[in-house]
Amino acid sequence: MSHRNQVVFRRCCLVLALAVLVANGVTRPPARLLGSNTSSQPAAWAEISKMRLLEYITTLSSDKFEGRAPASNGEDLTTTFIREKFKGLALQPGNPDGTYFQHVPMVGITADPAMQLTLTGSNSGKRLTLRYGEDFMAWTKREQPEVGINADVVFVGYGVVAPEYHWDDYKGVDVRGKVLVMLINNPPVPDPKDPAKLDPNMFKGKAMTYYGRWTYKFEMAAQKGAAGCLLIHQTGPAGYPWEVVRNSNGGEQFSLARADKGMSRAAVEGWMTHDQAKALFAMTGKDLAALEKAAVDRNFRPVPLDAQAALTLHNKIRTINSKNVVAKLPGGDPKLRQEYVIYTAHWDHLGVGPAGIFHGAADNASGVAGLLEIARAFTKVQPPPRRSILFLAVTAEEQGLLGSQYYAEHPLYPLAKTAAEINMDVLNTFGRTRDITVIGLGMSTLDGYVKTVATEQGRVVRPDAEPEKGFYFRSDHFSFAKLGVPALDPEGGIDYLGRPAGWGMKMREKFTKENYHKPSDTITPDWELSGAVLDLQLLFEVGYQVADADRLPTWNPGSEFRARREAMLKGSDK
Secondary structure (H helix, E strand, O other): OOOHHHHHHHHHHHHHHHHHHHHHOOOOOOHHOOHHHHHHHHHHHOOOHHHHHHHHHHHHHHHHHHOOOOOOOHHHHHHHHHHHHHOOOEEEOOOOOOOOEEEEEEEEEEOOOOEEEEEOOOOOOOOOEEOOOOEEEEEEOOOEEEEEEEEEEEOOOOOOEEHHHHHEOOOOOOOOOOOEEEEOOOOOOOOOOEEEOOOOOOOOOOOOOHHOHHHHHHHHHOOOOOEEEEEEEHHHHHOHHHHHHHHHOOOOOOOOOOOOOOOOOOOOOEOOOOHHHHHHHHOOOHHHEEEHHHOOOOOOOOEEEEEEEEEEEEEEEEEEEEEEEEEEEEOOOOHHOOOOOOEEEEOOOOEEOOEEEEOOHHHHHHHHHHHHHHHHOOOOOOOOOOOOEEEEEOOHHHHHHHHHHHHHHHOOOHHHHHHEEEEEEOOEOOOOEEEEEOOOOOOEHHHHHHHHHHHHHHOEEEOOOHHHOOHHOOOHHHHHHOOOOOOEEEEEEEEEOOOOOOOOHHHHHHHHHOOOOOOOOOOOOOOHHHHHHHHHHHHHHHHHHHHHOOOOOEEEEOOHHHHHHHHHHHOOOO
């Protein structure tokens, strides 16, 4: 073919690709993609299809897939589906053993739901009997057929030990063998300059730190030797209603298999409703509201509640091998192909419960569909980027990020050689936006890539609209971040084209209230996936640029993950 004919051919391909982009809801592709040196990429963008997204989500969220619980028929169907799609794209098996699976050893524990939590006043003899599901949720991570507590109750405020803030809610008090009751989130310390606001120098002000995450609170209770830990639920601070606590923690609970069989954890972990917490405090002559205010001061000390908590869990235990599904696109550079950009999405949801099938259409069949579409797009890039791309569909996110945690602790490729991790958890199903959200904006240099591509799309990047809810600690990117890998957690924007101001936030709130972790998370007639396509095209381009860049992304100064990354890279150079 002559040079002139090559030029004509490329222009025709470009026009065709742009036409497909417009059909998918993209009116202006990035300007940089129009350059002659990137003429293959508009075709890659065009591969991301609303029709295929909807097709994949429909399959994964169907009744046949039974809510995609780990260690179920739904897992077998789901992981086989993803593997076959990867194979159909001619992607290489991602596991060096030549398979598309990484086995994740887990322990499943199912407690008898007939349990009751009894709270008895030590002096008054008054008694509260709490109902499982309605008033409290409890479980154990210990691999024992029977686990019980009968111990004194102590209120420990927010349960936080944060030396950098000179904060210790335990104050050296021995709580070994006690049942701890604590508040969720960070202590909301008022700004001394404006008490109507939070102090930006304490726990990042409005934004949640890891100290506010429920996983941290259980970890700290275990470190202190507590027999049990009960968190007081409040819808606003938690970011979800009580039904989410009940649905997420009922039935079989999974943990990664550990040599100590879970004995390092507190015997009982759980939640109680705010109303029942008020009743407990009142029964012992205490005012919960007053103690909530007292707990916001760093001088707070643990408060014994003059009550005992008694609970017995009868457990069924099984060991399983769940699966992460992983595929690889080798990089084109002989040296840099040993480095990786990882895209993740969790394939699991909550399975089947008393309320029915938890379909998980948005959460997270949509993310898996997005992962498959980005994988398809990368197969259209010739030559491939210099670094390799790993596509990782992980298990048991809903059980506490277990699949991604297992990969991060047992990486198939060294974390020091992992350039970045890009996570997809719940795609935008409401249409096109003028913006895109980055959870944890300001953490790393990955933000610069996002801003560049967003600008070329005619969009802006905004921080998390609800930083107090701690979303940065609630999805699979965090498993990589806490071990030092620069990780990106994007979300859909909230400024929707053709919608009034505030509409996007109302739709987010509606989803959380009505559908999040409920059987009603299904495809509905008002779904509009053009915004998801736009977001996925952006994430494809960010990953491509990172994979082709001269330098690795870094954590920004001040990030709590920066030191871990620097130590990791220094160690890998030895």
